[in-house]
Structures are given as C-alpha cells and as structure tokens.
Amino acid sequence: GNSVTQMEGPVTLSEEAFLTINCTYTATGYPSLFWYVQYPGEGLQLLLKATKADDKGSNKGFEATYRKETTSFHLEKGSVQVSDSAVYFCALRSSASKIIFGSGTRLSIRP
C-alpha cells in the first residue's frame, strides 16, 4: 500500500542554519506530494505541494522537489528562523481518496 516515511525528530537547529527534512514515499501511479506544518495547538496548514515529477514546490523560503527516481520529496530551507519551530508532515495523495501522512518531524530553532 501507499506510505510515507519521514525523518524522525526532534530536530534542533540554531537560527539561520540550513534545514533538510527527509521524506520518501511508496505509491502506485503518480501521486501528488505535500508538506504540511502544524504549530502548537493548531490544525495543519499546507506549506507547499508538487503534483508531478520534477516539480518544485516553494513557500515562505521552504522548497521541496518531487523526485520520482528516488521517490523523495525532501523539505529544505536555507536559513531557518525561530518562528519556523513547528511539526512538519510530509504527505501524499495517489487517487481521489485519502491523503496519507508521515509521522511528522518536530523542529525547534534556537535563537
């Protein structure tokens, strides 16, 4: 079945450090891929998405590229801020059906 595996946390970085959160997936067909972010006590917000191979999603300085050959969708940011502290979820959708989420990666940024 379809699944998403993402880097386990927590991840702790200093402000302005480079961020990578790894995400790989298993799916039939050609899924759409998403990164969601969850701030404390809130629901999930879409951060970025990519719908076909080699697409790059980007938002708020975050980027992720849909790599079909490695079945990956790693999240990157060049310079993180304290306000980026949150839990990040990688997700996929492979049909007119449910979205499947990874287990989430908690990110903490030190001032």
Add this chain to the structure above:
Amino acid sequence: NAGVMQNPRHLVRRRGQEARLRCSPMKGHSHVYWYRQLPEEGLKFMVYLQKENIIDESGMPKERFSAEFPKEGPSILRIQQVVRGDSAAYFCASSPPTGRTLNTEAFFGQGTRLTVV
C-alpha cells in the same frame, strides 16, 4: 470564505458517555476527511466521506465509532461509550469535488481535543 470549522474545540467526556464532533467544510467543498492524532504522534486516517456517502472507512475502529455527512449540515464523528484511549485530537479536513481532487490539498480545521476522564 470561512475555513473548515470544527466544534467544539475542547470536549471532556466521562468514560461510557458519547462524544459528538462536528465539522463544517469550506464553502463549495463536498469531500470531508477525519483524522486522529495522538499526543506526539502523526495523523491517522479514519474516514473519507462525500455528501451522504462513506467512500473509505478503512481507518475507523470496528466498534463504537461512526461518521456521517448528511445532505444538509455538518459532518459528524460519533464515538459511543468512550474510553480513556479515545483521548486525542480529532481533525477534520475538506477538499473540492472530484475532478480536481488528485492535485488538490485538503484544508484542515483547528481540531477537537477530546479528553476522556
């Protein structure tokens, strides 16, 4: 355009009582999803509904849990005879009608935090 609205935000129930969680999707959205999140864990899919139809309930426990999305009104997730293990955050999400679904993200509500005492 209001987002996905869930209520209540917090719900406390004693063991054995019933819990009813409500979700109003975004305007124009006809697909609703329910997910459960245990503390410090990811989101587990429970059920996917369209108006008056259950499309996928593969994540729903076999007993005590049910969901509906009537023609009029919000989607309801119902938990009968709650137990302590049901304590979690329950999130609802919605997305537009089929045809654009594959490329479309789901929009999430703020969640209902259920505590069973």
